[in-house]
Amino acid sequence: ANPKAESSLSQALGVGIDIHWKWYxxxxxxxxxxxxxxxxxxxxxxxWEEVGGFPDIVxxxxxxxxxxxxxxxxxxFVEDVVCYEDFPDSVRAFRIRHMKWTRGTCEFxxxxxxxxxxxxxxxxxxKLDILFPTLNLPLTLLYFLFMVNANIFLPSFFxxxxxxxxxxxxxxxTMPVLxxxxxxxxxxxxxxxxxxxxxxxxxxxxxxLALAPKPRQLFRxxxxxxxxxxxxxxxxxxxxxxxxxxxEATFLVTG
Numbered sequence: 073a074n075p076k077a078e079s080s081l082s083q084a085l086g087v088g089i090d091i092h093w094k095w096y097x098x099x100x101x102x103x104x105x106x107x108x109x110x111x112x113x114x115x116x117x118x119x120w121e122e123v124g125g126f127p128d129i130v131x132x133x134x135x136x137x138x139x140x141x142x143x144x145x146x147x148x149f150v151e152d153v154v155c156y157e158d159f160p161d162s163v164r165a166f167r168i169r170h171m172k173w174t175r176g177t178c179e180f181x182x183x184x185x186x187x188x189x190x191x192x193x194x195x196x197x198x199k200l201d202i203l204f205p206t207l208n209l210p211l212t213l214l215y216f217l218f219m220v221n222a223n224i225f226l227p228s229f230f231x232x233x234x235x236x237x238x239x240x241x242x243x244x245x246t247m248p249v250l251x252x253x254x255x256x257x258x259x260x261x262x263x264x265x266x267x268x269x270x271x272x273x274x275x276x277x278x279x280x281l282a283l284a285p286k287p288r289q290l291f292r293x294x295x296x297x298x299x300x301x302x303x304x305x306x307x308x309x310x311x312x313x314x315x316x317x318x319x320e321a322t323f324l325v326t327g
Contacts, residue, residue: 079161084296086159087289088279095278097149104201105194106147108137112155119145129183130176130321138184138202142193163300165326170304172324174311177209179321208275212308215271219305226252 073086100106108115110133123139126132137147160166188199231250238245252260273280276294283290315321 074156074158077158077161081163081166081296082159082161084292085300087283087293088297089157089159091279091282093149095282098151100201101149103197105137105141105198106149107202108133108140108147112157116145119143129179130172130323131180134180134202134206135184138188138191138194141198142191144193160326166300167304167307168324169326170308171311172322172326174209174212174308175315175321176323177206178312178315180206181210182315182319209308210312212305213312216305216309226256230256 073089074082077083077086097106119140122143123136125136127135127139129135141147160169185203188194188202191199227250230253232253233248234251235246236249276297279293279297280290283293
């Protein structure tokens with residue numbers, strides 16, 4: 073991250089950039105697919121000419137990378153070279169970038185998914201390493217619908233009020249809560265909640281491990297990132313739906 077970032081948002085969440093490069097990219101040198109992320113990279117002219125330049129899609133960097141890999145070239149993440157990267161300096165800039173990524177990823181999957189699956193020189197380990205993070209953004213729609221259903225629709229139609237009682241310092245407190253009908257216990261078993269927890273903590277596990285020695289910074293980072301991404305969940309869902317109907321994605325400029 074850029075150590076000279078001025079906005080409080082960039083300072084709070086920019087730490088995640090350094091952790092991402094430290095934890096994810098070195099492993100991909102040996103076990104996954106080293107993605108070209110659009111910046112901080114050197115490209116061979118010969119590779120550029122063989123591939124035919126960037127494909128005409130919003131995620132042109134990833135599109136170029138998979139075509140280069142199919143031609144027999146491999147990316148390499150060099151750990152002893154440092155390039156600064158700015159985190160968006162405002163919520164507006166972050167929203168613009170996030171929408172570009174969401175619709176751009178939908179476009180990439182629509183145009184390149186079948187090609188990628190059929191690619192002969194890209195191993196299945198590499199294909200899965202590409203698809204897992206790219207499918208993550210479009211799946212925001214399904215996760216958003218799941219949260220709305222689990223927290224609004226099901227309690228509204230199948231819930232009943234009951235008193236929650238607890239004792240603190242010798243004093244008894246009660247609070248009304250909305251609980252689902254006991255029949256839903258067949259669905260909401262321990263494995264269901266385990267999957268839900270993995271969905272929550274899986275994407276931030278590396279940040280938790282990296283910032284564990286600094287609990288205050290960890291709490292600040294998780295609080296900011298959770299609030300920011302959760303607030304954009306409805307908008308991301310609309311972006312997926314909009315691409316589904318329009319089939320168009322635009323390269324929005326962050327700024």
